[in-house]
Amino acid sequence: MNRNVNYVVKAGVIAALYVVLVMVFSFSSFGPIQFRIAEALTILPYFTSAAIPGVFVGCLIANIVGGAVIWDIIFGSLATLLAAYLSYKLRKKAWLVTVPPILINTIVVGFLLKLAYGIPDGLLVLMGGVLMGELVSVFGIGMILLNALKPVSKFIVDKE
Template identity: 80%
Template sequence: MNRNVTYLVKAGVIGALYVVLVAVFSFSSFGPIQFRIAEALTILPYFTSAAIPGLFVGCLIANIIGGAVIGDIIFGSLATLLAAYLSYKLRKFEYLVPVPPVIINTIVVGILLKVAYGFPEGLLALMSGVFLGQMVSAFGIGLILIKALKPFSKFIQD
């Protein structure tokens, strides 16, 4: 199969999975305390660069469908894009791959919850809620996902 087609299919599947996971678990995907199970997919740049646009577009669509404010749609999605790119750059260090999504989303989403949504909690409290959710999703579930996908890596790696 053509490399470009394969790349687009991988990116599309990753984006679609992200959207579906956010939609199915919408009760915990939005709000001052966020636990997005879809964030476990942020480890996928470990396997393929197609995860970078896939996660970005998936987050963008999920935020639109989920009723996010425009600032969150733009900056939350850009935060995911940056985190995915940095995770890809760290792919040689398996246990560091989840670090960019945790740090970037803690800061960006925390600020968005305060500024764009006007939640009354303090900024540090909002960031702490995002941090905890990211740690469980990206580190906890994400690292388990890396281990589970390794036997299939020849099918998903670049």
């Protein structure tokens, strides 16, 4: 298969998975206490650079379909893009790929909940809620996913 086609297919599948996971678990994907199961997919830059646009586009579409405000659609999705890029750069150590999505989303989504949605809770409380959700989904579920995919990684790893 052509390398470009392979890249686009991987990115598209990741984006679609992200959207489906957010929508299926929409009851916990939005709001002041967020637990997005789809955030487990942010470990995928460990395997392939196609995960960078994949999780970004998935987050963008999920935020639009989920009814997020414009600031969340823009800045929440850009936070995911930056986190995916940094995770890819840190892929030499598996556990490090979890750090950018956890930290960036804790800060950005915490501010978005306060400023864009006007949630009256304190900023640190909102960030704490996001942090808890990110720790469970990215570090907890994400690391389980990473280790589960290692045996079949020859099908998804970038050929460098």
